Amino acid sequence: MDYYLISAPAGILVEEFVLNDDYTAAGIDSAAWTPRGWSGSPGLSRELRADAGFRARVTAVSRHDAAEALVLLGGGDLPEEAELRTLFQHQPLPADTPLDLGTSPEARRYRILFAGEFGERGLANARTALRLEPAADPRVAGTAEANGFTWELRRIGAGIAWCVDVTVRLGAGPATALGALLHHHRQAIRDQGLIPVTIERFA
Numbered sequence: 001m002d003y004y005l006i007s008a009p010a011g012i013l014v015e016e017f018v019l020n021d022d023y024t025a026a027g028i029d030s031a032a033w034t035p036r037g038w039s040g041s042p043g044l045s046r047e048l049r050a051d052a053g054f055r056a057r058v059t060a061v062s063r064h065d066a067a068e069a070l071v072l073l074g075g076g077d078l079p080e081e082a083e084l085r086t087l088f089q090h091q092p093l094p095a096d097t098p099l100d101l102g103t104s105p106e107a108r109r110y111r112i113l114f115a116g117e118f119g120e121r122g123l124a125n126a127r128t129a130l131r132l133e134p135a136a137d138p139r140v141a142g143t144a145e146a147n148g149f150t151w152e153l154r155r156i157g158a159g160i161a162w163c164v165d166v167t168v169r170l171g172a173g174p175a176t177a178l179g180a181l182l183h184h185h186r187q188a189i190r191d192q193g194l195i196p197v198t199i200e201r202f203a
Contacts, residue, residue: 001081002190003066004048005059009034010073012066013044013058014084017186017196023110023179025199026095029088033075040089049115049197060190093198106171109202110178112164112186113156114194122192126153129188130164149181153189162194 004013015030032041047054061069067078079087118126123141126132130153132142141153141162151166164185168178186196 001063001084002196003061003063005061005066005069007057012070012073012075013041013048014066015045016085016088017199018090019179019199022201023182023199024201025093027090027092029085029090031084031087031089033070035074038079038087040087042089042091045091048195052116055116055195058195060193107167107169107203110166110168110182111200111202112166112182112189113197113200114162114189115197116161116194118162119193126189126192129191130185147177149178151185161197162189164189
């Protein structure tokens with residue numbers, strides 16, 4: 001689960017991506033705590049991704065830090081994750097047919113899309129976490145390759161969004177390895193303050 005602290009007014013947002021069998025995102029389940037208590041929060045999840053002003057009041061945190069903040073805010077103990085799931089409301093994401101971007105039939109290409117912009121050291125930290133090497137394309141912050149996977153961190157527009165594009169050779173390894181890689185990359189960029197929006201497949 002992903003945990004976020006909200007300031008002015010104070011609150012806590014908890015989210016969990018719902019994935020299809022191919023590790024694309026089917027939707028986002030979420031709940032939020034405010035001084036009025038816990039409730040499902042698809043509206044806050046949408047606002048987090050659409051409103052830069054709201055994102056500026058939100059900080060990604062660990063479960064441990066969210067639990068400490070909730071106590072300080074007067075909300076008591078943070079519920080266990082199984083209990084949080086009973087509070088969730090679901091926000092579906094578009095389920096379009098994968099686009100054909102010319103990827104070879106022996107490969108699949110995934111895109112993890114993020115809203116927001118990196119902070120002062122965030123881009124350098126992201127390059128380290130994703131083990132990126134420099135790229136010739138100025139829109140690409142770096143590329144990497146390992147175990148049948150290649151990936152790149154790419155800017156989309158000026159200050160609008162970023163993405164991690166992952167290409168996997170079919171049969172390169174167990175499907176769970178792809179799921180673990182996509183999860184790691186999503187969390188690595190989220191740790192630098194960007195908000196994951198969706199996971200799409202392009203071929």
